[in-house]
Amino acid sequence: MKNKIIWLLISMVLVQESKTSCAEWKQPETNCVNDFANQTNSLAKYDNPEKLVQEKLDVFDKRMEDIRRMIELALLSQTEQNIKRNVDFLESLQNVEHQLEKIKVQEAQWDHNLDNHNNLTKASSKKVNSDCIAKLLNIEQLLKEKFEEQEEKLKQKLEIQNKITKSLWQKQIDNIKPRIDSMVKSDSLKIIQEKFETLQKAMETQISNSITQFESIKNQMQDNVENFRKIGLKYYYIEQSENLSWYGSFHKCLTLGGHLVSITNLSEFNAITTGLQPHKHYWMDVNDLGTEGLYLSAATGLQATYLNWHTDNPGHNITNHCGELRFHENKHLMYISDCNDKELFICEFYYQ
Structure with missing residues (x-):
């Protein structure tokens, strides 16, 4: 009875081992059933169950050892592949590090070149600044010496002038004093x-x-003033019939209480020329009778503040010195003519 129980237990263990072995090695179910039948038949042949169990255990251990070796081989193969991959990676990494080293060397070279350039620039700038400062100091010294020289000369001239003036005054006083004394006594x-x-x-x-x-x-x-009319902001007399020379027109304006018109800006020019007769010319006060090419206002004696000449005028003609408003190309513009020509004229009232 005891042997039957042991045999039953061994059979159960073998069945379980067989199923596990089949599952691990992925054998077909029919093979596992056949193995189980063979094992059962083998057990029937043995009279000693313990020996049978030992044999099965030895077979199982051998199989496990084979499996372990297969796993070690697989792991070893995988490890070699990883090592190879790591070697490739290390080589790539070394290449990258090598490139980085090259870049660092290039950057160091650039920094060195830049430092050299900066040093050269600073040296050149210092030299230029030094030269400029030296030149400025030299100029300053020359100016100072020149100024001191001129100051000394001026001081000497002033001393001489003071002495001369003092001497002259003293002579005058000496000459006048006797006369004053005699006048006081008489x-x-x-x-x-x-x-x-x-x-x-x-x-x-x-x-x-x-x-x-x-x-x-x-x-x-x-x-x-009744003869004048307001045009713009001033009063003017515009002669419409009597033609006189520039000098006669100048005198005529004085007798009327004014002077030949003195146009000082574009606004006055536009206001006056708008009311003039076409194809007529009018004397104004501009002239260069004093200095050729220097056009003055007869009313102020100063240089004219506004001039609006015709094209190619004024010319350089020794006989033409007096200004007029000449009609040309459908408009009046300033023109220099012979002062003795007979033209109309425009007077400007003195008191505005």
């Missing part, structure tokens, strides 16, 4: 005072007459 001082009072009265009378004459002229000019 009645000459009283005579001089009387003459001074007479002269003062005459001057007062002359000033009074001048004021009266000025008021008369002013009133006359105010009466003449």
Whole structure:
């Protein structure tokens, strides 16, 4: 009975081992069933079950050893492949490191070249600055010496001039002093005072007459203002029939209480020329009678502030010195003509 129980247990173990072995090695189910039948038949042949179990265990251990070796071989193969892959990777890594080293060497070379360039630039800049500073100091020294020289010369001239002036004043005082002393002792001082009072009265009378004459002229000019009309911001008299020379026109404007028109800007120019007759020319105050090419205003005596010439004018003609508004190409523009030509004229009122 005991042997049957042991045999049954061994059979169960073998069955389980057989199933496990078949599952691991992926054998077909029919092979596993056949193995189990063969093993069962083998057990029946043995009278000693323990021996049978030992034999099966030895077979199982051998099979496990084979499996272990197969796994080790597989692992060894996989390890060799990994090592090979790692070697390739290491070679690539070494190539990258080699390239990085080259790049570092190139960067170091560039930095070195840049430092050399900067040093050369700084040295050149320092040299240029040093030269400039030296030149400036030299110029400053020369100017200082020149100034001191001029100052010394001027000081010497002033001292000489002061001495001469002082000497002249002293001579004048020496010449006048005897006369003053004699005048004080005599009645000459009283005579001089009387003459001074007479002269003062005459001057007062002359000033009074001048004021009266000025008021008369002013009133006359105010009466003449009726002959002027407002154009823009000023009053003008535009002669429409009488033709005079520039000099005659100048005098005529004075008798009317004004002067030949003095145009000072474009706005005045446009306002005046708009009302002029076409194909007529009008004298104005611009002239270069004093200096050839220097055009002054007869009203102010100063250089004209506004000029608007015709094309190719003014020319250099020794006989043409007086300015006019000449009609040409359907518009009036400034032109230099012979002062003796007979033209119309424009007067500007003195008091605006």
